[in-house]
Amino acid sequence: MKIRRSVVIGSVVLWIITMGASAQAIRIGLYNHEPIRTATIYFTSGEYMVNSGERKIGTYGSGDILFAAMNEQGISLHSLMGHLGSFDLLEFRSLGLNASFRIRPLLPALESRAYDDDLMLVSHGDFMNLINELDFDKYIAGVLEAEVGPGAEEEFYKAHALLTRTYLLKNFDKHKEEGFSLCDGVDCQAYHGRARYNPAIARAVFETTGEVVADYHYRLITAVYHSNSGGETQRAADVWLEDTDYLQAVIDPYSLHQEHAKWYDTIAYGDWKTYLLDHGMASVKKIPEELLYIQQRHRKKYFVLDQDSLLMTTIRKDWGFKSTFFNMFPEVDNKIVIWGKGYGHGVGLSQEGAMYMAKQGFSYKDILKFYFFNIRIMDYEDLPQSSVPDLEYDLPGSG
Numbered sequence: 001m002k003i004r005r006s007v008v009i010g011s012v013v014l015w016i017i018t019m020g021a022s023a024q025a026i027r028i029g030l031y032n033h034e035p036i037r038t039a040t041i042y043f044t045s046g047e048y049m050v051n052s053g054e055r056k057i058g059t060y061g062s063g064d065i066l067f068a069a070m071n072e073q074g075i076s077l078h079s080l081m082g083h084l085g086s087f088d089l090l091e092f093r094s095l096g097l098n099a100s101f102r103i104r105p106l107l108p109a110l111e112s113r114a115y116d117d118d119l120m121l122v123s124h125g126d127f128m129n130l131i132n133e134l135d136f137d138k139y140i141a142g143v144l145e146a147e148v149g150p151g152a153e154e155e156f157y158k159a160h161a162l163l164t165r166t167y168l169l170k171n172f173d174k175h176k177e178e179g180f181s182l183c184d185g186v187d188c189q190a191y192h193g194r195a196r197y198n199p200a201i202a203r204a205v206f207e208t209t210g211e212v213v214a215d216y217h218y219r220l221i222t223a224v225y226h227s228n229s230g231g232e233t234q235r236a237a238d239v240w241l242e243d244t245d246y247l248q249a250v251i252d253p254y255s256l257h258q259e260h261a262k263w264y265d266t267i268a269y270g271d272w273k274t275y276l277l278d279h280g281m282a283s284v285k286k287i288p289e290e291l292l293y294i295q296q297r298h299r300k301k302y303f304v305l306d307q308d309s310l311l312m313t314t315i316r317k318d319w320g321f322k323s324t325f326f327n328m329f330p331e332v333d334n335k336i337v338i339w340g341k342g343y344g345h346g347v348g349l350s351q352e353g354a355m356y357m358a359k360q361g362f363s364y365k366d367i368l369k370f371y372f373f374n375i376r377i378m379d380y381e382d383l384p385q386s387s388v389p390d391l392e393y394d395l396p397g398s399g
Ligand SMILES: [Zn+2]
Pocket: 175, 182, 183, 184, 185, 187, 188, 189
């Protein structure tokens, strides 16, 4: 993608505004648990004080470079001037509002990424944990850039920002034992550094700052989404066996005619029959062939044959299908053709459906209320104390 200079400058200006609005910080584990042994840190803007506990190491700014490598004494830190010492913990604390840096892991060699705000390096035996401590909303914008990308409507980004913020708060303790809240991989939410290319993302996050999605009982919801529902979302209970009143099936015309609305596959009839037998469906032997083809007008939880049943989610996983929402038809040469709908688990918000709703003029609140039942859109500070996690860190580098 080509980056226009004006876009970059626009988002920088917005960050200056947003910094004042929210002081809450979040810690994110970078490079999704890669065992990083050496890394170069480039200071790209603003000024940083580098400390190890009480010990001040120095002040660094735009253009400076530090090099960190694991050795027996911990993290060995070098500048271009020489060795600065070995440490268990290093904190890079930004002194101004808009400080940023870039990291390039060398061992293993990984792509370099740019980040806002603070950095901590924590010695962890043979490798170091890299932790980015940054403003909530800057993190949310980074996630939107990684998870959604450019080109969507602002109301869609707002809806997604609320889900991302809700997920972040609900899962604040997910990686707490490792010293951070969330990692940057898809098991949490993809985060590849600072949002740089989308002023609409920055505006959407800023304009909804603090807003989250709660259920009828004022508890943060399980903020799930998928690529495309195929025209009907799935009850959470049909996928994860846990029922919630806000994650129910919704007839979703907005997801039809979108990029991932349909898919197609073929499999061998013999392989399908063997698969069913291998999965305990003994009735395959006595049932007419036409009943072995899965047919769904609405999304089903199970494929049922006589007394036997198999979870649709198991079938999807085992065959690598894009969704559980499909129909099978006999084809020549002992093949089965599969016409599928949607992409992903189908629970919660359909990203493509929500994007289309935003294009049709629906607000982010309309969009969220379409995909989630009986929800409340509110500031997280107005939630009862029991619904919000303790937003404090003990380790490392607290105080
Ligand atoms: Zn994670």
